[in-house]
Amino acid sequence: MSSLREECGVFGIFGHNNAANLTYLGLYALQHRGQESAGIAISDGTDLSVLKDLGMVNQIFDAETLYSMKGDRSIGHVRYSTTGSNTVANAQPLVVSYSKGKLALSHNGNLVNADELRRRLESSGSTFQTTTDSEVIANLIARLGRNSIREALVECVKSLKGAYSIVILTENELIGLRDPHGIRPLCLGSLDGSYVLASETCALDTIGATFIRDVRPGEIVSISKKGLESVLTPPGKRASCIFEFIYFARPDSRIDGKNVHMVRSEFGRQLSKEHGVKADIVIPIPDSGISAAIGYYLESGIEYGEGFMKNRYVGRTFIQPRQKDRDFGISLKLNPLREVIEGKSVVCIDDSIVRGTTMKKIVSKLKKAGAREVHVRITSPPYKYACFYGIDTPNSKKLIARI
């Protein structure tokens, strides 16, 4: 139910004769990480091309376009715009040509020092056509101009500050790079002898790939015809984004060794231990509260139920008609099930609370549907500060945990 929004999902595969189709399916499995634009870059070892557009994966690609994308190595991207407005120019993968050939780049995360790097590059003659971090990184690589892109990346890591899980494709190489803190997830798998990189393991599962391991914080994995090579840059302070576990990632994904659903369920159990209550029923705010609500029910022994029905057709283009005297608001998304709630003391579990305005309406809806008592439990720790690593957050003064 959170109003937080994640920014991106990345995917890459090297050495599979079905590369475009598998990237399509991989992106489709990562669609929850971004619905604003999507793209696939592909290479057959000689040329490198890209197709990207605004919209969701299945709106941009069809059987015909996928069939036309020839090559055994490709990367993809789904995007929710954090930096840079939502325009085709800002869609990824970004493809540039530079002194060593062509380079496609997909980025998940947010650089803290993007503006500074940009100004530095501009002052020595670089130009920029988008407002994305990806273009800053690509230009940095081009400027470092080392013998190999891997060498350039080792150097690059010294300049980049912030969260970045990146996949890069050149004509000869697929590279995966995770920032020294390991803020955003990136994992490695294999399928039919080819290597696969993905933001989440659910993408590996969807295409039938086998999980190998997470890419390590600060690690650069390079996949080419010679196989996989790894370079470890000095790791930073370990600093996962907690919202991957609380809200962004799919429950069936495993991140850094932990299944997301089980983590959320454990959060629910812990909530019950720390903030137990005598009640008749535990209900989640769908969908992100479900895992935690199950944990709460398992720990507390209070009956589990579904107290809200969610309309699954709310999409990017849904408009909420203006009406003078009525705010349809939350009613369009959630409808309470009176038969489940009426006369009961309800524990309502959600993943996080930002400004609190939505939760206020939810409690009011539960009361109207006949709830005797409503106990709200939130799995996230108090959300008190704005995030600089890529999560779209409101002004920190509006955060209810600070008021």
Next chain:
Amino acid sequence: MSSLREECGVFGIFGHNNAANLTYLGLYALQHRGQESAGIAISDGTDLSVLKDLGMVNQIFDAETLYSMKGDRSIGHVRYSTTGSNTVANAQPLVVSYSKGKLALSHNGNLVNADELRRRLESSGSTFQTTTDSEVIANLIARLGRNSIREALVECVKSLKGAYSIVILTENELIGLRDPHGIRPLCLGSLDGSYVLASETCALDTIGATFIRDVRPGEIVSISKKGLESVLTPPGKRASCIFEFIYFARPDSRIDGKNVHMVRSEFGRQLSKEHGVKADIVIPIPDSGISAAIGYYLESGIEYGEGFMKNRYVGRTFIQPRQKDRDFGISLKLNPLREVIEGKSVVCIDDSIVRGTTMKKIVSKLKKAGAREVHVRITSPPYKYACFYGIDTPNSKKLIARI
């Protein structure tokens, strides 16, 4: 998880100065009943116009088009094509002009004798531009040519055989009609002094309307400036479509006095009584198995869990890429949660089973994810015969319950 597909949702409102917006929201709440086309017809008492197209409600209508639709009475329709292919010509509401003026018609259901009626009308000079039942009904009304459309409908009901929940809009009147068996749902509500008709009560809830009652089998309700009038044609044998309760309707809707979620939950309880089993966990096939799985858990006391993650981005335009050696099939929709299932004896609840091919794959997935035992429980009674009232069913010889 059923491969059955429902055909339509209908909505109507009379006497509200926000008619177009409310019909848009009503259709949006009924979107689960049909995603192939949608339309809204509106009248200001003098003229009557329609906007309809292929696609979902929020793809067809935007703030600008809704703003341009002036009038205080309108009807709408969402469609999954059963009879008639999916073309714009077949989208509804159908608007025709005839001797008494203009008439817009939205239909949910299937006539059993549509071809016979069509031939009869053609033999006396009628022409048809679509392959829908709606056009047959509209022409029948025009032919009966009574003083009022209500009189024509009373006559009409004698000819129509099959399932039909219909809303009709003329310049002066909103009419709701439900077949004498009451096969498809249709309910009546009120909002700000205006009357509302809808396939399901969830549409009333979404717009904030108050539920009055279900339209009765064989009833013709007519709403005009004079208020609501009801004509009862002779009722037939009561014959609800069981799939409304099992699968089609939204769990938060009430049909003929019963909440869908509670009915499904009760099905689950009954399943536990009739086919109990010693097991470690009860899991639903999302989403249609959830309510029954909760009932099963409540009755049996076996732990409830979510064993599958569903990809919610599968839409009409999603293509499954061809690949020689691999059938992605169910993997694209459902991913098992190994951490929930491994080493356990699992009761897996689904709403229905048609040919059994999907369930076979689901059981296999659960086994691969480490389930020790898998017990399948289906809420629907054995599905043995093809349906002639509007459900898209396979050849009855392929129904697993008959093999």
Next chain:
Amino acid sequence: MSSLREECGVFGIFGHNNAANLTYLGLYALQHRGQESAGIAISDGTDLSVLKDLGMVNQIFDAETLYSMKGDRSIGHVRYSTTGSNTVANAQPLVVSYSKGKLALSHNGNLVNADELRRRLESSGSTFQTTTDSEVIANLIARLGRNSIREALVECVKSLKGAYSIVILTENELIGLRDPHGIRPLCLGSLDGSYVLASETCALDTIGATFIRDVRPGEIVSISKKGLESVLTPPGKRASCIFEFIYFARPDSRIDGKNVHMVRSEFGRQLSKEHGVKADIVIPIPDSGISAAIGYYLESGIEYGEGFMKNRYVGRTFIQPRQKDRDFGISLKLNPLREVIEGKSVVCIDDSIVRGTTMKKIVSKLKKAGAREVHVRITSPPYKYACFYGIDTPNSKKLIARI
């Protein structure tokens, strides 16, 4: 330069294995007769389907759609909307099913008694989904219900009043019909043993067909596997639309035995004889004044020149930006060639003059470009009365010839 607008072009072919492609090219040659919508109906002898949309021929059809249109008989239509607004529903060919099967109909012209026929049909139970004359004609045919469509048409002609050149396609037959006055053109040709019908001979030339003859006023030609049969209904008073020769038709077409360019050129010669003047140069208003200007020059011996350049990219979607203090008006379409005009006495030839507002601006432009004298000559006779046969004319009180 006329603001008059023609309504439609029709085309048909029977017995050619390249029917869809040839109809496409035929319509493309008739595109000047209507740019608002276009469509092709095709049959392989068993089924009959249609593809039509708003836009020009090359916007609606591409290689893929044409390839998918199988059959050896088809009809087509290009439309500028006179009656009926410009909606997809009103696009033609109209396809209806009736007691004898399916029927596709393309109509050029305007019925004078369409409303009366419509009311008569409605009063006995017909319904209408469009506002076109074509639907009235199709319903009339269905009502007459004779053994053959040809018999029904013979009867039909007794009821229809006005201008109509019609092509009809059933699964087995292509029919062409021209009203008893012969107001709109319709000609017959042959290609590779198949028969072709078209509004103008330029469509025959474009596909390489041989002209056979014009369809006669009141004639019904029916083409089937048995060959061509002709029925002559009683002819009416001969009454060609003079605007076909003056403005609508392409100069390279021959209508009722006369080449349009030569007729226009003759008009120009006659103008010179009747309204000669001593001048330095004769210039046309492009494009419709060119043929007459050449005739004027040939007769008078005054030098011919091109005094205006026309912007050929003005299309349906061109918008004229609003600006407070300036009316771009005619400047966007026509730019005078100062070098040709300066210091000269100019004879300026146009095809017709309706309200005179445009001509006023043209004369002013010529003066500004340095013309010493401007003599306007119009080939059309004084345009004094509104047209009831399908030409979009302003209120007759605004016609300059009446003031």
Next chain:
Amino acid sequence: MSSLREECGVFGIFGHNNAANLTYLGLYALQHRGQESAGIAISDGTDLSVLKDLGMVNQIFDAETLYSMKGDRSIGHVRYSTTGSNTVANAQPLVVSYSKGKLALSHNGNLVNADELRRRLESSGSTFQTTTDSEVIANLIARLGRNSIREALVECVKSLKGAYSIVILTENELIGLRDPHGIRPLCLGSLDGSYVLASETCALDTIGATFIRDVRPGEIVSISKKGLESVLTPPGKRASCIFEFIYFARPDSRIDGKNVHMVRSEFGRQLSKEHGVKADIVIPIPDSGISAAIGYYLESGIEYGEGFMKNRYVGRTFIQPRQKDRDFGISLKLNPLREVIEGKSVVCIDDSIVRGTTMKKIVSKLKKAGAREVHVRITSPPYKYACFYGIDTPNSKKLIARI
């Protein structure tokens, strides 16, 4: 009738509160110079934005988008792709941010040393996202990094080799630049106290602007709030593109002091002097042969006529259906007027002849239409060598003048 294709048109205006609308109209007047993509960049002095897409001016911009483009300075571009394939990425104006702010650039012409410049820039760290010359020029400007863009351009001119008429917009300045040879046209005008730059004077006429003068070869004109400043870089050898006069430019434009129509007419007169013939009629191949045919008629005294009708609806999306046994070829574009040609000795005037295949078909068509003799006269000098300055030419071995 030439198969040569021009590449681009550019437009700019500074200091007019109607800048977006006027740029739209200016581009519309230049549409003949490129129909593949179009774009407008605009600035209000603080920010600078761009809207561009594939298609023609009136397909890309509508009243709403133009209204949303706020600012009093803007540049525009219409494009036919010579270098760089026809993709949105390659559409212009190109907008980049660099050390001095933002810069929009529209280019007409072709650099001879683009690849060399590109490699040089890449070797010092530049990246490229398109395959256009414009991106090379923009990066060169960014690299030169002088205090002002004008200073950078003075330096830039030393590196650029080839044809280039460029307009550049920054937040504060509109700049026009024409290569030292003056190969492509660029003119300067004024409207309501604002300055205007355009590829051809017809754009000035269309918006009602007053022609001031042509931009000089090698001249950089810079327009800002301080007014107009001019810098003259060393001029090169004067080398106009003859095809501007023969074929590309609109007849009503004046280029470097000469009206295009009059130049073409003079070409026709000269042809008559050099290659006179006794004949009955002079006809042009429309549209590019018209001016010359008039000159030929005036000089020779042979009667002028229109012997071909041109279909004006051939556009970018027109497809020529495949047919085994027939090449519709030229028939789709041109239809001879038998009544004008039959029995006559015809002089047929065209602007240029490239491979001669089209002319062969034209002569054959004239013969079939009854011409007694056909005399072909071409205004262009023998076309013997490929062009490196931006004209799309076939392999020089296929040029008929070399055979």
